[in-house]
Amino acid sequence: xxxxxxxxxxxxxxxxxxxxxxxxxxxxxxxxxxxxxxxxxxxxxxxxxxxxxxxxxxxxxxxxxxxxxxxxxxxxxxxxxxxxxxxxxxxxxxxxxxxxxxxxxxxxxxxxxxxxxxxxxxxxxxxxxxxxxxxxxxxxxxxxxxxxxxxxxxxxxxxxxxxxxxxxxxxxxxxxxxxxxxxxxxxxxxxxxxxxxxxxxxxxxxxxxxxxxxxxxxxxxxxxxxxxxxxxxxxxxxxxxxxxxxxxxxxxxxxxxxxxxxxxxxxxxxxxxxxxxxxxxxxxxxxxxxxxxxxxxxxxxxxxx
Amino acid sequence: xxxxxxxxxxxxxxxxxxxxxxxxxxxxxxxxxxxxxxxxxxxxxxxxxxxxxxxxxxxxxxxxxxxxxxxxxxxxxxxxxxxxxxxxxxxxxxxxxxxxxxxxxxxxxxxxxxxxxxxxxxxxxxxxxxxxxxxxxxxxxxxxxxxxxxxxxxxxxxxxxxxxxxxxxxxxxxxxxxxxxxxxxxxxxxxxxxxxxxxxxxxxxxxxxxxxxxxxxxxxxxxxxxxxxxxxxxxxxxxxxxxxxxxxxxxxxxxxxxxxxxxxxxxxxxxxxxxxxxxxxxxxxxxxxxxxxxxxxxxxxxxxx
Numbered sequence: 001x002x003x004x005x006x007x008x009x010x011x012x013x014x015x016x017x018x019x020x021x022x023x024x025x026x027x028x029x030x031x032x033x034x035x036x037x038x039x040x041x042x043x044x045x046x047x048x049x050x051x052x053x054x055x056x057x058x059x060x061x062x063x064x065x066x067x068x069x070x071x072x073x074x075x076x077x078x079x080x081x082x083x084x085x086x087x088x089x090x091x092x093x094x095x096x097x098x099x100x101x102x103x104x105x106x107x108x109x110x111x112x113x114x115x116x117x118x119x120x121x122x123x124x125x126x127x128x129x130x131x132x133x134x135x136x137x138x139x140x141x142x143x144x145x146x147x148x149x150x151x152x153x154x155x156x157x158x159x160x161x162x163x164x165x166x167x168x169x170x171x172x173x174x175x176x177x178x179x180x181x182x183x184x185x186x187x188x189x190x191x192x193x194x195x196x197x198x199x200x201x202x203x204x205x206x207x208x209x210x211x212x213x214x215x216x217x218x219x220x221x222x223x224x225x226x227x228x229x230x231x232x233x234x235x236x237x238x239x240x241x242x243x244x245x246x247x248x249x250x251x252x253x254x255x256x257x258x259x260x261x262x263x264x265x266x267x268x269x270x271x272x273x274x275x276x277x278x279x280x281x282x283x284x285x286x287x288x289x290x291x292x293x294x295x296x297x298x299x300x301x302x303x304x305x
Numbered sequence: 306x307x308x309x310x311x312x313x314x315x316x317x318x319x320x321x322x323x324x325x326x327x328x329x330x331x332x333x334x335x336x337x338x339x340x341x342x343x344x345x346x347x348x349x350x351x352x353x354x355x356x357x358x359x360x361x362x363x364x365x366x367x368x369x370x371x372x373x374x375x376x377x378x379x380x381x382x383x384x385x386x387x388x389x390x391x392x393x394x395x396x397x398x399x400x401x402x403x404x405x406x407x408x409x410x411x412x413x414x415x416x417x418x419x420x421x422x423x424x425x426x427x428x429x430x431x432x433x434x435x436x437x438x439x440x441x442x443x444x445x446x447x448x449x450x451x452x453x454x455x456x457x458x459x460x461x462x463x464x465x466x467x468x469x470x471x472x473x474x475x476x477x478x479x480x481x482x483x484x485x486x487x488x489x490x491x492x493x494x495x496x497x498x499x500x501x502x503x504x505x506x507x508x509x510x511x512x513x514x515x516x517x518x519x520x521x522x523x524x525x526x527x528x529x530x531x532x533x534x535x536x537x538x539x540x541x542x543x544x545x546x547x548x549x550x551x552x553x554x555x556x557x558x559x560x561x562x563x564x565x566x567x568x569x570x571x572x573x574x575x576x577x578x579x580x581x582x583x584x585x586x587x588x589x590x591x592x593x594x595x596x597x598x599x600x601x602x603x604x605x606x607x608x609x610x
Contacts, residue, residue, distance in 0.1 A: 096592055148596035149546050156598050157590035160542070194592040217544050217560055222602075224539040230532035237465070237525045241454050245550040249591055255522055283586035283599070285462035286554055287401055287499045291453035293461050294588070297527075 001204070003028040007058040011144040011152065013137035013173045017064035020175070023209040026079060029060040031131070033088070034182045034198045041086045041109050048090045048105035057146045057155065059133055061179025065207050068176040073213040074136060076167045076178070079204040081129040087112050087185045087199030089273045096194035097250055098272065106269040110197050112185050117197050120270050123302050125186050125278050130161040131203055132182035132196065139172040153218045157196070159187040164226035170215040180205065190281035192253050193272045231299035238296045245292045249281050252296040264303060278302050306509070308333040312363040316449040316457065318442035318478045322369035328514040331384060334365040336436070338393070339487045339503045346391045346414050353395045353410035362451045362460065364438055366484025370512050373481040378518040379441060381472045381483070384509040386434040392417050392490045392504030394578045401499035402555055403577065411574040415502050417490045422502050425575050428607050430491050430583050435466040436508055437487035437501065444477040458523045462501070464492040469531035475520040485510065491582050497558050498581035536604035543601045544589070550597045554586050557601040569608060583607050
């Protein structure tokens with residue numbers, strides 16, 4: 001199987017492909033962590049105050065998939081993810097859902113084994129690896145920041161893109177020019193502190209071109225065997241209610257941080273990081289004007305030890 | 306067990322209690338559908354154009370729980386929900402996540418049995434009953450609309466408040482003055498068209514006062530045995546990406562409507578209603594500025610017949 005090592009920063013449809021592959025091919029990607037190697041298992045927290053943002057979130061690729069044309073769909077099946085033994089979660093000043101409430105940098109290194117990540121006292125976070133950034137080149141010329149997700153996929157941080165799931169990406173340029181990066185060992189829906197358990201991985205993917213299947217935005221198919229099982233101890237859930245949906249998400253997260261600090265004596269930073277790596281934000285209702293409600297689900301087995 | 310039949314419209318802390326109960330009591334509530342009886346199993350769709358909104362969403366109560374004081378928490382355990390044999394889902398002009406795209410009234414009556422609701426061709430929606438509106442009186446005097454949820458709970462439309470779940474409500478007035486209504490046979494996270502499978506029910510609840518436990522907003526505890534199992538056929542998922550989180554939810558919903566109309570040949574109204582009763586909106590990321598991403602999960606067993 002072809003293995004791709006070359007990396008790039010941002011989306012640019014003028015980048016030369018690292019490889020050309022046929023529809024139906026399997027390809028392995030060697031993915032570095034989202035800091036691009038600026039953080040390792042011995043880094044002090046100060047590293048987060050001096051990150052070179054030009055080297056943030058490199059992606060491995062691009063791959064030219066033969067036969068893919070604008071208006072087609074590129075199916076990307078997640079075949080396997082080979083995790084590393086470590087990962088990091090950071091609070092980066094100016095970044096995250098509660099950025100205004102967390103001005104200081106904070107960093108935690110996790111030990112990652114096949115099933116569990118440990119690094120915050122008493123917490124055992126289930127490992128469920130996926131690529132945070134996965135996408136294709138945009139139709140528009142020039143270099144485009146990797147940070148926001150767009151109609152080309154990209155930095156979507158969809159934690160459900162685990163092994164066995166099939167991602168459907170709209171194609172915008174000939175050959176699609178696919179790249180992948182930003183691998184996460186675990187994350188909650190929302191990724192509220194802005195980072196997950198950031199961890200380098202080997203990612204094996206299978207590419208299939210669907211000619212004439214046109215999508216406006218990415219879609220994905222979760223087979224039954226890939227769907228998450230409910231937590232064996234259930235959930236504690238906080239709510240946030242506000243006239244703005246993002247403000248409701250902020251409020252639900254803030255209430256979960258309070259719950260974790262009061263009930264389990266975590267620091268505010270540990271609590272915020274735990275929300276980011278294992279708490280799920282769900283939209284309970286977005287129709288009972290003028291107030292919308294977001295629920296934040298904490299799986300209780302994480303804290304059962 | 307005490308059974309409560311009296312109903313009221315809106316929250317008003319001057320309403321006389323229908324009953325006074327001790328902490329630890331079980332109470333049964335006779336709950337009418339959200340139209341307050343204006344819709345029945347033989348209603349034509351035109352009824353939605355002439356609803357009397359003063360009679361919308363009545364709640365059964367209020368109950369005075371002895372010992373509950375402002376600053377306490379009232380725990381409400383959902384003991385059981387006795388469903389009826391029918392329900393309705395409507396598109397009400399001016400109401401719903403895509404209100405601007407659905408100006409015409411639309412109504413569908415469902416047959417509800419113990420486990421499945423049928424009423425849209427080929428769709429078998431799992432019945433998972435819960436009360437859409439459940440809350441206590443506000444501290445502020447006067448009559449307050451029942452429509453928006455607030456720090457008193459109310460019209461939260463949290464579909465996870467099923468049998469066995471314990472809801473924790475902040476208390477704002479002596480006795481809490483609890484009421485419940487708006488029972489739903491099934492709903493997706495988001496309730497996007499503005500109505501679920503609206504259905505009258507008997508609701509049995511157990512009340513426990515937690516003195517000195519102060520919450521800013523409702524929370525709830527989902528025991529493991531109450532947590533939803535993954536769909537046995539998996540999920541098809543659409544995404545919406547936008548700079549505004551509600552706009553991302555609108556886009557994900559619109560893409561799911563398109564999927565349901567193209568793939569399954571449903572009408573736009575049937576597709577929108579199916580989203581409301583069984584598709585879940587999850588916040589995938591809300592940190593990769595400036596674009597947020599919402600995923601809409603369609604459980605595939607609903608359409609497997």
